[in-house]
Amino acid sequence: MKKVLVLLLASFVLLTACSSKSDNDTSTSEGTNDTASQGTTELTAWAWDANFNVAALNMAKDVYATQNANVKIDVQENAQADIVQKLNTGLNSGTTKGLPNIVLIEDYRAQSFLQAYPDAFYDLSSVINASDFADYKIGPTSLDGKQYGVPFDSGVAGLYVRKDLLEQAGYKVEDLQDVDWDKIIEIGKAVKAKTGKALLTQDPNDLGLIRMMIQSAGSWYTKEDGTTPDLKDNAILKQALETYKKLMESDIVKVTSDWSQFVGAFNSGDVASVPTGNWITASVKAEASQSGQWAVVPFPTLPNTPSSVHASNLGGSSWYVLNIDGKEAAAEFLKQTFGSNVDLYQNLNKQIGAIGTLKAAASGEAYSAADEFFGGQTITADFAKWTEQIPRVNYGMHTYEIEDLLAVEVQNYLNGKDLDKVLSDAQSQAETQIQ
Amino acid sequence: MRAILERLKYNGLFVKMFVIMVVSIISVTLLTSWVTIRMSERLFMNTFSITNSKVITQIKTNFESFNYAVITAANNVLQSGSIKGFLSQGDGDSGTIETNRIYFTAIQLMKQYQANLDAYDVGMTIIGANGRSYTSDNTVWPIPKNQLRTHPITINTNAEPKRVMYQFSGGTPDSLNPVIVATKALYERTSGTLYGDLYIAIRETAFKRFYTNFTSDGNDVVILNRSGVIVSSNRDDLIGKLNVGLLSFAKQIEEEGLPYKNASVMGGEYVLLAEYLPTYDFYVVNLVDKETALEQLVNTRAVALICAAIVLVALLIVFVISKRLTRSLSLLVRQMSNVTKKNFHNYINVKGSFEVKELGYAYNYMLDELNDYVKRLVETQREQHNAELAALQMQINPHFLYNTLASIKILVQQGSKEKASDTINALISLLQNTIGNVSETVTVSDEIENLKHYVFINHMRYGERIKVSYFVAPDCLDVRVPKLILQPFMENAFFHAFNDKPDGYIYVLVSAEAGSLLCEIVDNGSGIEGLSDNGKLPNPKGGRQLFSGIGIRNVHDRIVLLYGNAYGVVIDSKPGEGTKVRIRMPLL
Incomplete structure (x- = not known):
């Protein structure tokens, strides 16, 4: 009888043990990013432009993976507008769910994020050394003396030209080394007359050309403080707009609506030149059949503007780490790749034409190599040379907000509105909006 | 092995009982569990289908609101003169x-319309008959514009210009992300001329957000288009696959208005719920994997363990109880089986349960009765036999008396008074010894004396051609033997041994041998024909001059009855040489 009792008791214990086990099965909630310290860390990175930024990120990822197998990086390509919108949405709502660890932000916008969401980004001051990078990148990527971004590519601008088309119109590359925009328009007309091709493309919604023009003369939409709109009575801007209108009226512009049309236009040989940042190199070279027909000449100066130099900037961006779980791992990744790896920059330059802003990388052999696609021109060295000449301006926080207003006014201007009125209207609108 | 079999034999009842109990308990447990699980399964499935149909409704609502945004955007685009101008104007038409200005306005409008769809992470593309195009986000669906004009999606759209169509694209060579593209042909309202197409592409990964909140492991959602291609699913491996089987189930559910349907698809058992999205021309199918769902419901392992534990405990109890019940019974059986042949004195130790005790008492009582009965039977038989012998002994053959008396008369007539007197004396002695209790014993000397009287009478009657001699060991003279034990053999020798011979002799030998008394009657007559091997005498025919009713055939029976099997009569006879009768009796 005793035995039976013991057995009953034992089986009861067994039963309770069984039934209690089924409770705790599916309660583990999975965070997107685990703590960096243990096991495999998964990081997410957002960038735009598959040929350039995304490609660069993937190369960095591969380099990093050889030494750090426990860190997995998920590179996601998104349109820049999309990234901006998602970041704004996420950071505004205060939730970091769904946001990446690493994000690429254009220098024009960097301050608007850093100033609007001061705690959202991870301070990289102790991770990288700001003085290792080109000076003009530090302004947009830092705030209050803290370095938040790892400067990536230079946005140094140049004028990509089709040598063959120019030659048909009677011009040589040598003729374009020191020209202003009036001269360029003249050349454009000649090209149009001889070849029927447009000089360049313009997207009416993107005033990048105007931005390049005014920066070449050391001006910007805002004053030095970065917040006060500087449109009305901005002589340089006025000059740029006049040049712009002149360009448009010359019937040498092919109007495009989006990035793919922009790229499509020069890849298909519809335009004779591309005035833009050096990051377009990869897209230009994507059309291999045009090898040897391209050259890069210094950015034209703004007519009647003594301060204008043959150097400007368009775009250019930097890497930022969001202040969420995994930030240490993400910072470490950036430190070992874009923050210090000279070899990586050499490869980036060779493979995708990216020109980094890490000073140490500029001395590498790739930066002085001749590029056969550009007829043996040492374009990287040239860009590097121009980089030094780029006038420093403070992009401030409101570049694109002001540009959106200005774009509308520019249309009015093109359609006959008085330029002074255009600028003063834009000024007052900007002042209202920015307040 | 033998020992086990032996044990099994005595525990047969227990084994049978236990086996039956084991089978019953296990089958009851299994049946109960099965029925319970079945019932809860059905209940669960019903509840599940109700919840999931609500879920599907919610999913449908999500899709509807996306569709609403898409339709709004499409209408905006369609109604916009600027966009129409952008898409229909020729390149040379204006400066x-x-x-x-046209580009600017159109793109501004597109951006504005796109803003309505910002929540959905879509890429809007317009492409005109004039070749102009605009894409808000080329990464969503990076298809080259020159391919788009002849793409099947465009052809389908243009075939039905009034509809907003949702179509699936498995991706492009540059980007393998599957996308769902809402398309709308842009046409002149009045003339019906097509001037372009609108594409609103949403990545499948974004599209599935409409329902992924409701999915879980084993609870999948699949979106099928009209031709059965899975355009979206929370299970990435299914996207882009053709599944006609699933489509036909979805159609059936939709057409017959079934709440849900059990079906075997994609190599598993699923509960299917389906809803048709008319605006999309898609079917939302909710697949609930029965196995996974029920695994969450029924912890098979726990159930099995509980069942096993219950069965084990029950079996233990049954084992102990039935063992106790049957042990006394099997003990009883073992004791009873020890009752051997003719031994009815094996009484049982009465113990165990009440029933078994009663059985033991009854058995013992029966043995008592049986023994009592046997004893009485033996007694009765003996008495009967004695009575029989007594009756026989009383029957002095009248012929013998008549013949003897006739012989005496002749002797008297012949004047041989001496002989007559002796014969009468012999007859008197013979009758005196014969009449009396048959069970009484006499000494050997008395028996021999009787025998001599009988022989004397016979000599008187038939002459003395047969000589009789007596050899009695002196130590045997006082041994007691039953009456008339030798006389029948002497009679037999006189009347049968010498039918063919003129004369002969008979010896009577009495001696002690190996602790018993041996009497031998030996003659040298003609022997007995047809004597059986066992030495028993054949039954003599009647009609002869027997002295009394006691014949030789009774002698053996009497001796056995009186003294047991060790004693008796053995007859040895050879034809022509004579007969030897040996009578063995105890020395008393």
Whole structure:
């Protein structure tokens, strides 16, 4: 009888043990990013432009993976507008769910994020050394003396030209080394007359050309403080707009609506030149059949503007780490790749034409190599040379907000509105909006 | 092995009982569990289908609101003169400034319309008959514009210009992300001329957000288009696959208005719920994997363990109880089986349960009765036999008396008074010894004396051609033997041994041998024909001059009855040489 009792008791214990086990099965909630310290860390990175930024990120990822197998990086390509919108949405709502660890932000916008969401980004001051990078990148990527971004590519601008088309119109590359925009328009007309091709493309919604023009003369939409709109009575801007209108009226512009049309236009040989940042190199070279027909000449100066130099900037961006779980791992990744790896920059330059802003990388052999696609021109060295000449301006926080207003006014201007009125209207609108 | 079999034999009842109990308990447990699980399964499935149909409704609502946004955007685009101008105008129709203005306005509008869809992470593309195009986000669906004009999606759209169509694209060579593209042909309202197409592409990964909140492991959602291609699913491996089987189930559910349907698809058992999205021309199918769902419901392992534990405990109890019940019974059986042949004195130890005790008492009582009965039977038989012998002994053959008396008369007539007197004396002695209790014993000397009287009478009657001699060991003279034990053999020798011979002799030998008394009657007559091997005498025929009713055939029976099997009569006879009768009796 005793035995039976013991057995009953034992089986009861067994039963309770069984039934209690089924409770705790599916309660583990999975965070997107685990703590960096243990096991495999998964990081997410957002960038735009598959040929350039995304490609660069993937190369960095591969380099990093050889030494750090426990860190997995998920590179996601998104349109820049999309990234901006998602970041704004996420950071505004205060939730970091769904946001990446690493994000690429254009220098024009960097301050608007850093100033609007001061705690959202991870301070990289102790991770990288700001003085290792080109000076003009530090302004947009830092705030209050803290370095938040790892400067990536230079946005140094140049004028990509089709040598063959120019030659048909009677011009040589040598003729374009020191020209202003009036001269360029003249050349454009000649090209149009001889070849029927447009000089360049313009997207009416993107005033990048105007931005390049005014920066070449050391001006910007805002004053030095970065917040006060500087449109009305901005002589340089006025000059740029006049040049712009002149360009448009010359019937040498092919109007495009989006990035793919922009790229499509020069890849298909519809335009004779591309005035833009050096990051377009990869897209230009994507059309291999045009090898040897391209050259890069210094950015034209703004007519009647003594301060204008043959150097400007368009775009250019930097890497930022969001202040969420995994930030240490993400910072470490950036430190070992874009923050210090000279070899990586050499490869980036060779493979995708990216020109980094890490000073140490500029001395590498790739930066002085001749590029056969550009007829043996040492374009990287040239860009590097121009980089030094780029006038420093403070992009401030409101570049694109002001540009959106200005774009509308520019249309009015093109359609006959008085330029002074255009600028003063834009000024007052900007002042209202920015307040 | 033998020992086990032996044990099994005595525990047969227990084994049978236990086996039956084991089978019953296990089958009851299994049946109960099965029925319970079945019932809860059905209940669960019903509840599940109700919840999931609500879920599907919610999913449908999500899709509807996306569709609403898409329709709004499409209408905006369609109604916009600027966009129409952008898409229908020829390149040479206006100057750069005007073209620039048209581009600017159209794109501004597109951006504005796109803003309505910002929540959905879509890429909007317009493409005109004039070749102009605009894409808000080329990464969503990076298809080259020149391919788009002849793409099947465009052809389908243009075939039905009034509809907003949702179509699936498995991706492009540059980007393998599957996308769902809402398309709308842009046409002149009045003339019906097509001037372009609108594409609103949403990545499948974004599209599935409409329902992924409701999915879980084993609870999948699949979106099928009209031809059965899975355009979206929370299970990435299914996207882009053709599944006609699933489509036909979805159609059936939709057409017959079934709440849900059990079906075997994609190599598993699923509960299917389906809803048709008319605006999309898609079917939302909710697949609930029965196995996974029920695994969450029924912890098979726990159930099995509980069942096993219950069965084990029950079996233990049954084992102990039935063992106790049957042990006394099997003990009883073992004791009873020890009752051997003719031994009815094996009484049982009465113990165990009440029933078994009663059985033991009854058995013992029966043995008592049986023994009592046997004893009485033996007694009765003996008495009967004695009575029988007594009756026989009383029957002095009248012929013998008549013949003897006739012989005496002749002797008297012949004047041989001496002989007559002796014969009468012999007859008197013979009758005196014969009449009396048959069970009484006499000494050997008395028996021999009787025998001599009988022989004397016979000599008187038939003459003395047969000589009789007596050899009695002196130590045997006082041994007691039953009456008339030798006389029948002497009679037999006189009347049968010498039918063919004129004369002969008979010896009577009495001696002690190996602790018993041996009497031998030996003659040298003609022997007995047809004597059986066992030495028993054949039954003599009647009609002869027997002295009394006691014949030789009774002698053996009497001796056995009186003294047991060790004693008796053995007859040895050879034809022509004579007969030897040996009578063995105890020395008393």
